[in-house]
Amino acid sequence: xxxxxxxxxSREIPVREEADVLVAGGGPAGVTAAVAAARAGASxxxxxxxxxxGGMGTAGLVPMFCMFSDGVNFLAGGLGREIYDLCWxxxxxxxDDHVWADKKRHSISIRAEILKRIYDRLVTGSGAxxxxxxxxxxxxxxxxxxxxxxCAAKSGLFAVRARIFVDATGDGDFAARAGAHFExxxxxxxxxxxxxxxxxxxxxxxxxxxxGSGDGWPKGQRRALDRAIADGVFSxxxxxxxxxxxxxxxxxxxxxxHTFGVDGTDERSLTKALVHGRATMLEYERYYKDYLKGFERxxxxxxxxxxxIRETRRIxxxxxxxxDDFQARAVFDDEIGRYNYPVDIHASTADDPVDAESMMRSxxxxxxxxxxxxxxxxxxxxxxxxxxxxxxVSADRYVQGSLRVMPGCFITGQAAGVAxxxxxxxxxxxxxxxxxxxxxxxxxxxAYLPNA
Numbered sequence: 001x002x003x004x005x006x007x008x009x010s011r012e013i014p015v016r017e018e019a020d021v022l023v024a025g026g027g028p029a030g031v032t033a034a035v036a037a038a039r040a041g042a043s044x045x046x047x048x049x050x051x052x053x054g055g056m057g058t059a060g061l062v063p064m065f066c067m068f069s070d071g072v073n074f075l076a077g078g079l080g081r082e083i084y085d086l087c088w089x090x091x092x093x094x095x096d097d098h099v100w101a102d103k104k105r106h107s108i109s110i111r112a113e114i115l116k117r118i119y120d121r122l123v124t125g126s127g128a129x130x131x132x133x134x135x136x137x138x139x140x141x142x143x144x145x146x147x148x149x150x151c152a153a154k155s156g157l158f159a160v161r162a163r164i165f166v167d168a169t170g171d172g173d174f175a176a177r178a179g180a181h182f183e184x185x186x187x188x189x190x191x192x193x194x195x196x197x198x199x200x201x202x203x204x205x206x207x208x209x210x211x212g213s214g215d216g217w218p219k220g221q222r223r224a225l226d227r228a229i230a231d232g233v234f235s236x237x238x239x240x241x242x243x244x245x246x247x248x249x250x251x252x253x254x255x256x257x258h259t260f261g262v263d264g265t266d267e268r269s270l271t272k273a274l275v276h277g278r279a280t281m282l283e284y285e286r287y288y289k290d291y292l293k294g295f296e297r298x299x300x301x302x303x304x305x306x307x308x309i310r311e312t313r314r315i316x317x318x319x320x321x322x323x324d325d326f327q328a329r330a331v332f333d334d335e336i337g338r339y340n341y342p343v344d345i346h347a348s349t350a351d352d353p354v355d356a357e358s359m360m361r362s363x364x365x366x367x368x369x370x371x372x373x374x375x376x377x378x379x380x381x382x383x384x385x386x387x388x389x390x391x392x393v394s395a396d397r398y399v400q401g402s403l404r405v406m407p408g409c410f411i412t413g414q415a416a417g418v419a420x421x422x423x424x425x426x427x428x429x430x431x432x433x434x435x436x437x438x439x440x441x442x443x444x445x446x447a448y449l450p451n452a
Contacts, residue, residue: 015148015159019045019129020424021417022149022162024136027055028406029390029413030168031119032079035126036417037166040441042424044128044417045160047151049135050306053119055170057406058112061197061304063245063253066405067105070340071367074106078445079122080410084108086118093247104367109247112199139165139178144384145428146178163428164420165386168413171265172313172392180380181316184265186397190348192310193258196277199301200244200252200288208294224291233290234283236260238350244288251301255308256284260349264309274307310346310404317394318431319376326363326371326399331451334435336378336415338370338448339408345401363398372451373403375435378416384429389416411447418442 021037023030026048034046056062068076068084076084084106087093092114123130131153138150140159148161167174172182185191213221221243229237236258244252257280259273281300288295324330326343343363347355365371377394380386390409391400402408418441419433426432439452 011157013150013157013159015161017045017158017160019043019160019162021045021164021166021420022047022160023166023168023417024149024174025055025167025169025390026050026053026130026132027168027170027390027409028057029409029416030166031123032410032413033166033168033389033417033420034128035079035122036414036445037421038126038128040418040421042421045162046123046128046130047134047136047160048130048132051132052116053123054112054115056306056308057110058116058119059304060306060308061112061199061253061302062110062308063197063247063255064109065107066341066407067107068407069104069106070365070370071104073368073370073448073450075337075339075370075448076407076410077448078442079414080407081446083118083122083410087115090114090118092118109245109253111247136169136174136177139174141178141383144382146383146386149174163385163424164430166389166416166420167315167386167392168389168416170309170312170391172315172388173265175315175380175386175388175392176313178383178386180383180386182313183316184313185311186348191263191312192346192348193260194262194264194273194277194310195255195258195308196274197304197308198254198256198281200254200298201250201301202297202299203244203246203250203252204294204297205246205250206294208292211293213292213294221292225287228287228291233287235280236350240347240350240355252298254284258346258350259307262307262309264307264312270307277307278303311397311400313392314397314400315388315392315394316381317377317388318379318381319374319394321373321377321393321395321399321403323363323396323398326402328371329365329369330372332372332374334375335372335449335451336375336438336442336447337373337411338450339373339403339411340365340370341402341405341408343398343401344405345397359401373412375415375419375433375438378412378419379430384431385423387416387420387430389413414445414447415442418445
């Protein structure tokens with residue numbers, strides 16, 4: 001069959017919204033960007049394609065926050081600290097997090113429904129306008145400036161004008177549509193696998209822990225997993241299994257299974273991975289029930305509405321944060337935060353000998369250590385009024401493997417939001433932001449900036 005000829009689609013659409021700052025994407029980076037910009041006095045519109053805020057921590061059912069702290073200092077200060085405290089206050093943690101959580105580095109589990117409400121209140125309470133179920137489908141540029149974005153929603157197509165735009169989509173969708181350069185994957189184009197996270201009930205956590213098979217990366221799991229693979233339990237023999245974290249009295253959040261080969265920027269690849277991920281839940285149910293203690297009566301409650309994507313585009317910025325910076329615990333003049341999560345890169349294939357556990361052992365920070373994040377890594381190269389925040393910031397693959405987790409997204413989102421508000425007053429140009437002013441505002445919010 002011949003390839004269909006392309007056609008031109010032309011339609012006059014209304015410019016329905018205007019704002020100082022438009023934030024595309026309502027995950028952890030988008031929430032903090034929108035709230036920070038609004039609290040800094042900007043008029044803000046936050047656009048999220050899904051039906052709730054939070055991205056992977058809510059719709060994606062990722063079961064836990066990675067570390068907020070370096071063991072000495074609370075790195076995700078400001079809005080990250082506010083969200084962390086609200087999670088404890090409103091019960092968005094497991095019943096016994098005081099026993100098992102990494103208290104030193106402030107890692108806690110997530111109860112998605114409570115976290116959704118926390119994000120709702122933060123955004124609406126900040127004065128930012130919010131549109132859910134609304135997808136950014138185009139970014140129209142005029143020279144080196146983004147002039148407006150086109151959105152699609154239930155009411156149809158409409159445009160939004162803004163002075164400053166923040167891409168917090170995770171995949172860098174907005175920046176790519178504006179013509180920004182980017183990289184994806186390793187030198188051979190291989191991407192980390194995705195994971196369809198899940199929620200399970202009926203787990204006997206006391207028994208599971210007594211047998212060393214609770215709380216993710218279970219120590220008692222290796223031999224059991226090898227036996228299950230040898231017994232043919234899995235259609236894809238995957239020796240890389242993070243595990244299940246407690247997030248309720250008998251409930252666990254599963255970060256189990258990998259969808260190898262998925263490209264989160266291709267809907268055909270995502271469709272295949274989602275179908276595969278749901279099918280494999282039966283295999284993991286059999287594994288946990290038959291090979292591990294404490295899981296004999298477990299039952300599947302839900303799989304994530306979003307596939308957990310670890311890696312897609314890394315947008316080219318004025319500075320690319322690198323593994324050398326990570327290893328040197330770098331300090332920057334335009335530092336907007338510091339972080340310290342280990343390099344966490346999952347194996348691209350089931351038989352890849354390099355897995356997340358070995359990477360995290362090789363590249364990690366000691367207590368009190370962290371690396372700096374420069375503002376230039378949020379400034380999109382070649383565009384005057386676009387910032388990035390979250391998983392798609394300008395970094396090499398190694399640092400992206402560290403900075404991509406939720407507390408890291410809080411740090412870059414908060415900085416992008418404050419910078420966007422300042423830039424909206426500075427002739428609408430991100431490079432006109434005075435770094436001293438940016439640091440002063442971040443410090444006033446509680447950001448961790450020891451070198452300011």
